[in-house]
Amino acid sequence: MYTLQTKQLSHRFGNGQMAVDHINLQVPDQSIYCFLGPNGAGKTTTLRLLLGLIKPTAGTINFFPNHPSPNRVALMQRIGACIEVPSLFHHLTAVQNVAICANAYRTPKSRMDEVLQLLGLADAKNKKVSQFSLGMKQRLSIAIALLHQPELVILDEPTNGLDPQGIAEIRSTIIELNKNEKITFLISSHLLSEVEKLATHVGIIHKGQMKFQGTMTELYQASSKAAKLILSTDNDEAAMQLIATHFDMQPIASGALIYSSIDQSLSLKINRMLHDHRIGVSQLQWQDNDLETHFLRLIQNPTL
Numbered sequence: 001m002y003t004l005q006t007k008q009l010s011h012r013f014g015n016g017q018m019a020v021d022h023i024n025l026q027v028p029d030q031s032i033y034c035f036l037g038p039n040g041a042g043k044t045t046t047l048r049l050l051l052g053l054i055k056p057t058a059g060t061i062n063f064f065p066n067h068p069s070p071n072r073v074a075l076m077q078r079i080g081a082c083i084e085v086p087s088l089f090h091h092l093t094a095v096q097n098v099a100i101c102a103n104a105y106r107t108p109k110s111r112m113d114e115v116l117q118l119l120g121l122a123d124a125k126n127k128k129v130s131q132f133s134l135g136m137k138q139r140l141s142i143a144i145a146l147l148h149q150p151e152l153v154i155l156d157e158p159t160n161g162l163d164p165q166g167i168a169e170i171r172s173t174i175i176e177l178n179k180n181e182k183i184t185f186l187i188s189s190h191l192l193s194e195v196e197k198l199a200t201h202v203g204i205i206h207k208g209q210m211k212f213q214g215t216m217t218e219l220y221q222a223s224s225k226a227a228k229l230i231l232s233t234d235n236d237e238a239a240m241q242l243i244a245t246h247f248d249m250q251p252i253a254s255g256a257l258i259y260s261s262i263d264q265s266l267s268l269k270i271n272r273m274l275h276d277h278r279i280g281v282s283q284l285q286w287q288d289n290d291l292e293t294h295f296l297r298l299i300q301n302p303t304l
Contacts, residue, residue, distance in 0.1 A: 001029045002065060003152050003184040004050070009059035011049055019045040021208035022059065027152075027186050027201070032178050034199035035188040038299060042208040043188040044084060047156050050186075051081055064151070077105075080145030081154040087141070088129050094140050095125040098147065105148040112147070118181075119143040119173060135166025139173065146177070153177075155187045159194060171198050192295050206299035222294060229267045231257035232283035239279050246273055 004027040011020040020042045027033045035043050048054045050061060052072065063075055088097050098112045116122050119139040129137065138158055145153055158174075159167040175198065177183050189195055195202060202219055204212040212219065233239045236257055243249050243259070247270065252260045267286045274281055 003027050003029050003031075003063065004186065005062045005065065006050075007060045007062070009046070009049060009061060010057045011045055011054065012057045018208050020049065020056075023205065023208075023210045024213075025203060025210075026213065027184060030178065030182050030184050031200045032174060032185045032187065032198055033201045033203065034195040035186060035203050035205065036190070036192065036195050036295070037188075037205040038190055041190075041205045041299075043190075043205060044156055045208075046205070047081075047083055047154055047186070047188060050154065051079070051083065052076075053083070077148060078151045079154065080148065080150035080152070082138075082141040082145050082158065083154070083156045088137060090130040091128065093126050093128055094121055094132070097129060097140060098125075098144055101144045101147055107147050111149075115143040115146045118146065118177070120169070133166065135162050135169055138162065138166070138170055142170075142173065146183075150183070152184045152186065155185065157188055157190070159189070159191065167194060174198060192292055196291060204295065204298055211298045219291065219294070227260075227264075228252075228287045229257075229259045229270065230283065230285040230287065231259075231270075231281065233257070233274060234280040234282065238277070239274055242273060242277060242279070243270060 004025065006023060006025040008022045008024065009020060010018065010022050012018050023042075023046065025035075025046070035046065037043050045054070049056050064078065089100070092100075094116065095112065098116065101107075102109075102112050113122070116125050119142055121136065121139060121143060124132070124136065129140065132140065142153070142155070142158070145155075155174075159170050162170065171194065174185055174187070178185055187198070196216070199216055201215050202212070203210060212222065214222075231239065239257060240251060243257075247266070249259055251258050264286055267284065271281060271284050
């Protein structure tokens with residue numbers, strides 16, 4: 001089941017630029033869904049559309065399909081968010097910042113203490129935010145987003161600008177909240193290395209268009225299928241016919257023995273077969289494509 005779905009969601013800026021181009025977002029219940037793409041891909045615009053901060057040009061947005069809310073106010077009470085930079089009062093303490101939002105949500109003091117504890121800020125609650133590190137500010141923003149016990153939390157680049165320790169702290173916090181509190185997360189990012197450690201599901205967007213959507217396992221599988229085998233032999237014609245007969249494969253490029261969707265074990269079998277048929281192999285190069293290579297291929301030329 002899905003916490004959030006969009007259908008053909010689009011937004012065109014006043015200058016005519018299509019920032020979000022007919023995307024169908026599907027965020028499963030209790031997932032950590034990472035919305036991945038280079039800077040300017042349309043990630044933040046999409047999140048702003050979801051939260052009603054800007055209006056879509058076309059398409060629909062459906063939150064909590066099985067439990068429709070009667071109005072937008074009731075709907076937003078089930079969602080927490082932190083978009084772009086943390087909005088905090090730096091001259092106030094952490095607990096004072098939380099109290100301002102708790103008053104708006106009519107949240108009891110016990111919940112204030114609980115979210116500060118959850119985000120590892122209990123010992124710093126009386127410290128002014130101006131003295132916080134960027135990582136602590138991010139955690140405080142997440143604490144405020146969690147005050148009203150939302151079912152879905154939307155975060156825009158929560159690790160942006162953090163040092164490695166700060167990134168690890170935010171990642172650990174999100175994973176624990178997802179596991180222990182059963183919160184669904186929708187998180188935008190441009191850092192593939194971080195997404196690999198965090199996400200259960202991923203959507204890749206480029207120039208406003210969705211290039212991939214699925215589980216991390218499916219993304220890994222798509223990456224491995226993009227691996228290539230490059231061969232040079234003393235009889236390429238005979239080698240090509242043998243590979244076609246034994247493995248039902250044809251080269252993807254004319255004039256060269258280049259095969260796609262090859263794993264390493266199959267490349268070894270091909271090499272052994274050619275040797276058994278006395279075909280000399282002068283080059284056998286297996287190019288494994290990691291997720292970064294596959295990601296770059298998707299956003300540069302998705303047909304490859």
